[in-house]
Amino acid sequence: ERGDMVLPQRRSNFMSRLKVGIMGGTFDPIHFGHLVIAEEAYISLNLSEVIFVPTGNPPHKNNKMITSAEDRYIMTCMAIVDNPHFKISKIEIERGGPSHTIDTLREMRHWYLPREVEFFFITGIDAVLQMPLWKEPYEIARVAHIVAASRPGYNVSQLESLPEEIKRAVIPLEIPLLAISSTEIRRRVAAGQSIRYFLPWTVEHFIYKRNLYSLEGR
Numbered sequence: 400e401r402g403d404m405v406l407p408q409r410r411s412n413f414m415s416r417l418k419v420g421i422m423g424g425t426f427d428p429i430h431f432g433h434l435v436i437a438e439e440a441y442i443s444l445n446l447s448e449v450i451f452v453p454t455g456n457p458p459h460k461n462n463k464m465i466t467s468a469e470d471r472y473i474m475t476c477m478a479i480v481d482n483p484h485f486k487i488s489k490i491e492i493e494r495g496g497p498s499h500t501i502d503t504l505r506e507m508r509h510w511y512l513p514r515e516v517e518f519f520f521i522t523g524i525d526a527v528l529q530m531p532l533w534k535e536p537y538e539i540a541r542v543a544h545i546v547a548a549s550r551p552g553y554n555v556s557q558l559e560s561l562p563e564e565i566k567r568a569v570i571p572l573e574i575p576l577l578a579i580s581s582t583e584i585r586r587r588v589a590a591g592q593s594i595r596y597f598l599p600w601t602v603e604h605f606i607y608k609r610n611l612y613s614l615e616g617r
């Protein structure tokens with residue numbers, strides 16, 4: 400019977416452990432540097448999906464200087480819409496206040512129950528080097544793999560300086576280097592320079608439509 404053959408396969412799928420990538424960032428705005436490291440991690444680590452998690456707006460920060468969480472969320476949606484294994488979560492935006500990766504990882508684990516899930520927190524080397532300053536960094540390294548993607552200006556050998564508790568969770572990932580940053584995109588827009596081919600054109604046009612990053616928009 401066909402049913403007999405299908406059932407064991409279904410059961411083994413159900414029991415297998417999921418490998419989920421988490422791509423955190425301010426995404427102010429999202430650009431091809433973010434999209435390339437997420438896709439490379441998805442392929443080389445054989446992940447089931449990658450969830451983009453835009454950070455919330457810290458209430459203590461001057462809200463004029465950082466783009467609203469809503470606009471950053473919309474830009475991130477537009478950037479990932481054509482990729483079937485990219486997803487997005489508002490978890491850090493809705494939580495409000497400063498975003499802590501450890502809180503997000505703890506909360507997300509419940510989403511997958513009763514399945515077991517292996518998390519891969521995807522970052523650039525610059526972000527990994529900052530990690531000792533984050534909330535509960537050793538816990539982050541205990542509950543997730545930390546994927547450290549190469550980024551211009553940073554070197555894999557710098558990872559050696561990390562404390563052992565973090566280092567043992569780090570998976571270095573060599574990617575085609577893209578010298579693109581959100582800072583450079585904001586600077587170019589403010590200076591009236593082109594940002595074409597730095598980021599998806601949909602996001603580029605949204606920036607102009609909402610008058611983000613221009614001197615008057617601030």
Ligand code: ATP
Pocket residue numbers: 423424425426427431432433436521522523524525526527548549550551577578579580581582583
């Ligand atoms: P900003 O200049 O405002 O800091 P950013 O370009 O660094 O923006 P973030 O939102 O701060 O973007 O970064 C989110 C994550 O993406 C971080 O882990 C960062 O290291 C990584 N990342 C961003 N741009 C690149 C890039 N060009 N190559 C590799 N990793 C990148």
Ligand code: MG
Pocket residue numbers: none
């Ligand atoms: Mg950054």
